[in-house]
Amino acid sequence: MEEYRGIKFRVIFLEHKPISSKKIMEMLKASRSLQEFSRGNEGNISLRFQEGMLISAAGSNLGKLGKEDIVYVKNYDMLHNTAYIYGKKEPSSETPMHWLIYKEMKNVGAILHIHDSLVLENEKIILKLGIKMTEKEYSYGTISLAKEALRTLMKSENGYIILRNHGSLIVGKNLSEVIDKAFSVRGKLRENLLAEK
Template sequence: MQAAERTARESVVAAARELDALGLNRGTSGNVSLRFGNGLLITPSGVPTQALDAEAIVPLAMDGTSPAGTKPSSEWRFHRDILAARPEVGAVVHAHPIYCTGFAICGREIPAVHYMIAAFGGATVRCAPYAPYGTEELSRLALAALEGRSCCLLANHGMIAAGADMARAIWLASELETLCHQFAVALQVGTPQILSEAEIADTVRRFRGYGLNAPARQ
C-alpha cells in the first residue's frame, strides 16, 4: 500500500471514530467516504468503529466494484453517486444522530430557524422521501434532496453531509445536529420564527465573502 493511500485510509478511520466521539454515530451504523484517485475509499459493512484500521477501509471504483474479498458499506451507492455528481465534494458522511434522525423520522425538512442554515447552501435542509437503505432509489432521492445543498435528511433513516474535505463534512454533520437540536427545543418553547429566503441568501453571500471554510457560530 502506497504511503498516500495509507494516509487517506487512516483519515477515514479517524473520521469514523470522530463521529462516535462527537455523539453523532455509534456501533456499526453510519459510514464515511473519501474521494481518492479515480474512485473513493469507504468504510466497510458491519464493522464496529473501534475495530476499524487502515486495512479494513475499502477502495471502490466509480463503477461500484471493489477488490475481491472486500465488502463496502451497504450505502456505497449514494456515496459513489454524490462524488460522481458533485466534483466539488471530497468527502461524504452518513450518520444517525438523535435530533437529525428524529426530524427524519417525522419526514420534516428543517426551515431557516437560525442563520447558520446558510452553511448548508440555502434556506432549508430538505428531507428525502423514504426508500430502503442501500438502494438505487435511495441514492436518487438523496441526490435530489442535496441539489444546491451540502446536507440533507433521509426519511426514517438519518442524514448526509457532503464537504470539500473530511473536516468540512464532519463539521457540517455536527452543525446540522446542533441546528436540529435547537429546532426541537424551539418547538417545545413556542412557535419558531423563520428567517426569510432573502435573509438566508444574504448570509450565504456573507459566508462566501468572508472566505470561511467553516464559519464559527457567533
C-alpha cells in the first residue's frame, strides 16, 4: 500500500469555518462504531448532502471524528481537480472517488472506505464470498482510482468492493447500511477462517 502524502487535488475554501447540520451528528455517531476499523488516520466516510457531500477531513481518525473533522464539499471539478468546500480542514484524499460515485450512482447515500487488514490479508476468501476487486491498482486519491472503483462497483451486487492492495469501499443508501455491510463481511470472513482451521 502506498504511503500517505496528503491530498492530490486543489482545495478552494468557500467558507473557512465548521458547518452546522444534524447530519454531522449522524456521521459522528456512526464513526464511533468504526473504531475497530480505524488505525490512525486511515479511512474515510461520507454522506450525500444538499448539492454535494459531507466527508471526513484529510488526516482525521475515522473512529474518533469531531465536528471540525467533517467538511462539506459543495462541488468537485474533475477537469481541474479542484474541490470547493465549507469547513476548517481539507477534505479526505479520496474526495474524487466519493464525488464520482455520488455523481454516477444516484441510489447511493453514504460511502465508507476502510483499510481492514483482516480483509486485505485474506483476499482469496473475500473473493469466494462474492466480493469484487478492482482489476488494477491505482494510486490513492486519484481520478484513475475513482474511475476504477466506480467500474467495479457497477459490477458489484452487494455494494462492497476491494480496492486492490488498498482497502475496502462500501456504498449504501445510508450510514447504517454501509456500517452493517462492513461488520457483516468481516463476520463472514471470520467464520470462514475458523472453518479452515
